[in-house]
Amino acid sequence: MTALPMAAPLHIVFNLGAGHGSAELVEQAITQACASAGRAVHLLRVDDPRRLGDIARQAVQAAVADGGVVVAAGGDGTINTVAQATLGSGCAFGVLPQGTFNYFSRTHGIPAEPDAAMQVLLTEQAHPVQVGLVNGQVFLVNASLGLYPVLLEDREAWKRQLGRSRLVAFGAGLLTLLRGHRSLRLDIDVQGSRRTLRTPTLFIGNNALQMEQLGVPQAQAIDAGALAVVALQPVGRLDLLGLVLRGALGRLGDADQVTHFGCQRLTVLPPWRWGRRRVKVATDGEVQRMRLPLEFSVSPTDLQLIRPAAPAPERQDP
Known part of the structure; x- marks a missing residue:
């Protein structure tokens, strides 16, 4: 204090x-x-x-x-x-x-x-x-790439037409999911351990309340000074909608198609075919383009x- x-x-x-x-x-x-x-x-x-x-x-x-x-x-x-x-x-x-x-x-x-x-x-x-960082940019609630930034952009477009409400946000998100979205192949380094993920969206949480409401157990990791990493496995549109429903009911962490873990540092590495191009990254609801690699970490x-x-x-x- x-x-x-x-x-x-x-x-x-x-x-x-x-x-x-x-x-x-x-x-x-x-x-x-x-x-x-x-x-x-x-x-x-x-x-x-x-x-x-x-x-x-x-x-x-x-x-x-x-x-x-x-x-x-x-x-x-x-x-x-x-x-x-x-x-x-x-x-x-x-x-x-x-x-x-x-x-x-x-x-x-x-x-x-x-x-x-x-x-x-x-x-x-x-x-x-605690503050989360991605390439030096602060995030207090979450940061993400893939489908989630697209969903946020669509949501803002609908809000400009229909006003700001949770109902408008939910409806805009539903329409985005129904359109479908390709999965990303991400090479990541988690505190020195390399792995490859195929996922429509990579979500990094820094807010225990949001993780609890989604039903992701890494809420406790945030309370202990880490970030919560959530990645959906590639699924069809109906299965994706099912995962969204699970999240709304607070049961996302129970789904077999969801990978989640806690860490203090994660790097999204640039595949050779991407070079060092910029990708859309959302931080606390605001979307911007950032250059790979993406360094997610807990701020010192x-x-x-x-x-x-x-x-x-x-x-x-x-």
Whole structure:
């Protein structure tokens, strides 16, 4: 635990496009809570997602200068970007969850309601939290390649048309699966041991709550300081849908067509026919292209997250 000065200013990176609620109501909750606590707050509003990274870095620079706290107000993608800028800066990190799933905040017992989340920020201390890395890029919830990044891109396209909800996300994912997807042949190195996987998607988890809800036993590996690796074996569309159903029911780890294990470091090596080309990689719901090899690892530096001392993460509805 890191003791914070009770007067430490809050530098809040507020993604106006995240979540379902009113940005005005969230901003009102922020200003009222800080005024009641006599706490200085600097609100950095983001109305263009392309500026999120730059604004996050500005917030970190300001927090380093005045001994403040960097806060991400948004969904898992926003939290990821602000965490990337904060990691290694020495600043404490806070979260005001505004997304659809909010896996990171739920895991660490941070409430979804703005008023309650502000009380956590204003009254609790910072605790070390594990961070995953892929080629230097932070992931707090998961990273993946293959089918899952494609599913995320399709989901975002549907959300732009129909709005953000879990029902839209599920429907978009179902349509993506019905279209089918070719399997990848991946040469991987797991902490010095080489193996080959054929899989439609490689999923690296860093969130125990998500792994528990899928029914993957490597949730315990994450709690012990490792990453959870999940790979589906090549299957037909109907079998793939069956695996998705198993995941929804919390029984994915029981399926014979699923490989899962824990590790602290995994490298996806570039086959000769791929060279050093770039592949799509999703990190906490955001898709980008990265050059092979892909180095997945646990960061040697923790994120200093302001959260309840004994968080009671939600374990029910995914």
